[in-house]
Amino acid sequence: MDDGVTGQTTSQFAAPRIDARALLGLYDPADATDWAPIRAAQVNAAGRLVLLLLAANLLGTVLVATLFAGSVPSWQLGGWGAAVIATATVVTIRRLGARGRTERDVSLRDVQRTFVDGIALGLVWGAAPLLFGLRAEPAALLALSSVLAVLMAAAAIAMAALPLATLLFLALVGGASAATFVLRGFDTVAVTTVLFTVLLMAACFLRCRAVVVIRAGEIALAERDETVSLLLRETEEENTADWLWEIDAQRRVVRASPRFARSIGVDPGTINGKGFLEILAGPTWEGGNFAAGLRDLADKLKAREAFRDLLLPVYVDGVERWWEMSASPRFLEDRGFVGFRGVGSDVTEQRASADKINRMARYDTLTGLPNRLQIYETLGRAMQEADKWGSRCAFMMIDLDRFKAVNDTLGHPVGDRLLGRVSERLKTLMSDNEMIGRLGGDEFAVVVRDATDSAALERLAHRIIGTLSAPYDVDQHTLFIGASVGLAVGPRDGRTPEMLIRSADLALYRSKDAGGGVFHAYEPQLHLRAEERRVLEMALRGALEKNQLHLAYQPVVNAGTGTLTGFEALLRWTHPELGSISPGKFIPLAEEARLIAPIGEWVLRTACEEAASWNNQVRIAVNVSAEQLHNPGYVAIVANALASSGLRADRLELEVTESVFMREGTGATQTLEKLLDLGIRLSLDDFGTGYSSLGYLSRTRFSSIKIDRSFVQGASKGVKEALAIIRAVVALAQSLGMATTAEGVETEDEHRLVQLLGCNKVQGFYFGRPLPVEEARALATDRAAESRAA
The missing domain is CATH 3.20.20.450 (EAL domain)
Structure with a gap:
């Protein structure tokens, strides 16, 4: 590409080569690699696990104090414990303060300052075996070494992102432990301790290298995306579905893409300098009745946060279209934040297809009623609302009586048409407080969002039975079926949708067992009967x-x-x-x-x-x-x-x-x-x-x-x-x-x-x-x- 447009665009991380000395923070290499974002990733990774390190230090201190209480002078044990806690606390505060720093404010000196943390922690913990282990009983010495081994493992996990600090800590603690074993005459244990320390140090180094490689890959990907965006800007084709947009720090359109202007239905020559949100809001701008997607976009722009695949409605020539927007904030070294650059797509057709698929996934194709999935989702929301407001919801299961005989004698096409008539009758019984759906076969369900009126529930159940029991005229056949209903009220009869459905099913089973055509509410003994049937x-x-x-x-x-x-x-x-x-x-x-x-x-x-x-x-x-x-x-x-x-x-x-x-x-x-x-x-x-x-x-x-x-x-x-x-x-x-x-x-x-x-x-x-x-x-x-x- 022409350097006058993009400059040098070759990614130095196409095949990452990590310098070990730079990884340890010993120097800043003079190659094409920008180590500032890598150092930021190291510091942030260490900050995320610093509380684990603090907890390990506190727990280890308590264990050592308990182990040597009575055998070591209390002033000596207390002084050592205070030194450990103070050092660990200072390190934690330093690490927490460094979290969230970006590549612009993390220098090589910041990484090198962490060496002091590793040395300080290594010295206070390395003193433990030398102070307490030389005179301890073998059992106590073994327990101390176990505590130190766990602490070293925790440090290797929590501090691995800053390898030199961690390696120094491991070397000091492991060396002190090995020296103690040598002085006590346990040469074999000393060799084992050295091997354990070396393995932890190697694992720590490899984990840090993995963090660096991942960050390097992210940088390469970002460079590639920037290059692709610029290429798209310069070489857009007429039939491309996507278009670029760019705004300044005041959220005004700059260097508008011709396709963006045509997509919004305005002249490309007049769109530059206009407010981005005003353009997208269209006729809703004056009234302030914005779509939720536009409010989300405004929040992202205000917070200067990158976003991806944000969906919002846009009116073009009075017709609602759906756009999908992605963008990242732009910063310059000398000017700071300068705006956003992003890409947009018209996804109206895709959304329509997705809505159709979503409807097919949540509605029964035979009756048009909500299916099992949507019933379950609606019941879950009703139970959440009931739990939030301390009210009640209800779930009814409806099973058609003698429907199987219709299918067997007249065939499934007649049975399907009968189910359609049943669903039509059920819909006439529902208010805004209820949702009727089909579970499958000849089973239907009703979700009652507000079930505080128990008498109304009973009346609804009897209306369902009476309405469905009236004769049907289907294909010159007069058909008589009935209905049985089982009711469960949440959260009394079940704290989860699964439990409530199970309770309603047991109540329905009781209605069917009674001969059908009746309504029963759930009772606790129904579970006992169900369990008895299962055992039987x-x-x-x-x-x-x-x-x-x-x-x-x-x-x-x-x-x-x-x-x-x-x-x-x-x-x-x-x-x-x-x-x-x-x-x-x-x-x-x-x-x-x-x-x-x-x-x-x-x-x-x-x-x-x-x-x-x-x-x-x-x-x-x-x-x-x-x-x-x-x-x-x-x-x-x-x-x-x-x-x-x-x-x-x-x-x-x-x-x-x-x-x-x-x-x-x-x-x-x-x-x-x-x-x-x-x-x-x-x-x-x-x-x-x-x-x-x-x-x-x-x-x-x-x-x-x-x-x-x-x-x-x-x-x-x-x-x-x-x-x-x-x-x-x-x-x-x-x-x-x-x-x-x-x-x-x-x-x-x-x-x-x-x-x-x-x-x-x-x-x-x-x-x-x-x-x-x-x-x-x-x-x-x-x-x-x-x-x-x-």
């Missing part, structure tokens, strides 16, 4: 391998004769520590934890093997989960269980519930048909407690329908609805050629009633509780004897 799940995962599961067999008898016709295999779990666990607890847990498939297969095989040893007229009934039937390989599992046990297929009855048919397209119906082709029998369990659709009965060849015990007990008490339901089910079964089994028969009156109503088979405590395998086997043997006698 962990135990259940090993129950099968540890032989903790077993089967009980409940008799099923002919309603008219009381003759045994079969058994229902019932799963039981006895834990060595938790005892007997109710199936009502662990069966749903097994389904949620995806453990029902291996457990169900074990039940099937065990029941078939046992039934194969009974009388040929006695059947075995096994309950089958919907999850098992959705497995395409379940038919092969059943066939294998029959083949390995030798049980006839017509003696096996699989009991299924209506939930099997709630997921269309999963192949459950085809699986049942294939099972029927094997020759087994099917029974529809708990009929009347669910949807009770006649379509299930027409599509699948059931051999029997089981009437739930709740209807049997209701009928025995004269409940008209229960009597009517039993009569209807019996009539339906008879018309379809199916048998009926009444469950839960516990008294003679209930037996006579269901017999009178036309039920074919009964089971319940009146005819026998679930029996252990030995008793069931004996009962089956008696049935065989009765058959032979007949």
